[in-house]
Amino acid sequence: MILAPFVLTESKVPAGAKHYDAAGTISVTAGLLLVVYYLIQAPVEGWASASTLPFALIGVPLLLAFVAIEKRTKEPLISFSMFRNRNLTGAALTAFLFSASFGSLYYFLTLYTQGVLHYSAIQSGFSFLPLTLSAFVGAKLINKMLTKVGVAGMIATGMWLGRRVPDADGIV
16 A cells, blocks of 8 residues: 555546446446345245345346446446457457356355354454465466476466375375
């Protein structure tokens, strides 16, 4: 945070009339809120429950309306034409899958370390330090490694690093 003013440059937007996409903003926000609420409550109350299903039945059409609005508006929040680039689409999909899997890891590890192992919040946080530091190191090394061993080599390396190692008793 201290270095941010020196390292980050402010983006410049050309002067002129700006169009705010209020319809897109409202439709995507309301749609996501309703769908997320449905996904959180449905496992508890039932996927087809009268108390949860209306949230999905309203939220999904709002998200579809968002797509229709964004395709027609002058200054969209999301330009769907950018997804014609296969590399960008692949990267976005990978980021989504990563967030859905590894991104939720800290939540479940917190439940485990505090609920099962009875760690304090500080102990639990410190137990994540090796995982966090390895992610930082990996982020620094990934480009160099990709150029040396390629994508297939990186996948093989990741699989090798993630293998289960037997403990002292030989149990995997």
